[in-house]
Amino acid sequence: MTQLHKLLLAGCIALPASWAHADSEHFPLSYSFIGAEVGYVDSGNSKDKSSNIDNLSNYPEYGLTLGHQFTPNFTLMGAFSYGDSETRSTNIDTEILRGSLAGRIHPGKFRLAGWRPFAGLGYSYSDIDVDGAPSSKTEDAIYLEGGFQRMMTKRFVFEAGIRARTEVEDGYVDGQAFAGVQFLFNRSYPERPKDTLSKRPEPVEPPKDSDGDGVVDPRDLCPGTPKGALVDSDGCAKELTKEIKETLYVEFDLDGTDVKPEYFDEIGRLADLMTQYPTSRMLLEGHTDSTGSARYNQNLSQSRADSVMKVLVKEFDISSERISTTGMGESQPIADNATDEGRAQNRRVEAILTGKHTEIMKK
Known part of the structure; x- marks a missing residue:
């Protein structure tokens, strides 16, 4: 050799034997x-x-x-x-x-x-x-x-x-x-194809939900929804429209038009509702008992309705444009005019608050 x-x-x-395993x-x-x-x-x-x-x-x-x-x-x-x-x-x-x-x-x-x-x-x-x-x-x-x-x-x-x-x-x-x-x-070295399975994905910041209504900002068509409101898929608050109707009775002395202080709290409650629901309106209906002539009672009932309106305007700062008054005279009694008690109940003003209010439904 x-x-x-x-x-x-x-x-x-x-x-070396190890080389046999080299790459x-x-x-x-x-x-x-x-x-x-x-x-x-x-x-x-x-x-x-x-x-x-x-x-x-x-x-x-x-x-x-x-x-x-x-x-x-x-x-x-x-x-x-x-x-x-x-x-x-x-x-x-x-x-x-x-x-x-x-x-x-x-x-x-x-x-x-x-x-x-x-x-x-x-x-x-x-x-x-x-x-x-x-x-x-x-x-x-x-x-x-x-x-x-x-x-x-x-x-x-x-x-x-x-x-x-x-x-x-x-x-x-x-x-x-x-x-x-x-x-x-x-x-x-040659560039290796990207391994989407093994490569750690870069952290992606989740979309913000600024108003916290459960709909992210990119899809929220109604930003600024009140907290706790029930919303649809576009992030807009679901609203409920309801009718407001409240009735008040103010009784008067015989042949009197002055509103007694004891009714101010009840009138104030209606004033608060008018403030809460700014689109509502109030109708004041004046009534009398059957004492006196029908013509006189008609004017008296109108004066009583106007007196309640003045309390709402002066004491509770309600605009007179939102209040209507009418005199009904003795035409709509609610009690028997044959008794003192019945006639006292008929000397009254009824306040009817009406309107439609749209409020946001809560979760």
């Missing part, structure tokens, strides 16, 4: 890298050369690499390496310094058991220094390379491969097996 085969076998055995499928779209490389040069093709400087023994080579993957399919890489050999016939120590530049191509998605293959074409410039030689020799070479790469972690790539290097002037070919590790930076 040649040294080249031994090196390749040793490299495969030495790969080898997800190389970045582009990245820069710096790395280290170790290789073994099989210079057997040059052993028949007559010149010592060309006839070198096989030797290990160590180098630093630097490059950039521009796309998932192309990488440009440079390398600086050092090798320590000796001439085959005279065993004179020889140092080889080499600089290389290569372009590599590799498939974007194809993998072979998790490894990404690559192929490259490069140029190298070598400075060969033999101990005791008056001067060093330089060589220009073109080389082909191929191998495989695998992601060890998100930052490190391991690679291994072989090179065939052809010296331009003399035409001999050297082989090289190599392995290296690269540290990645300036990485760029």
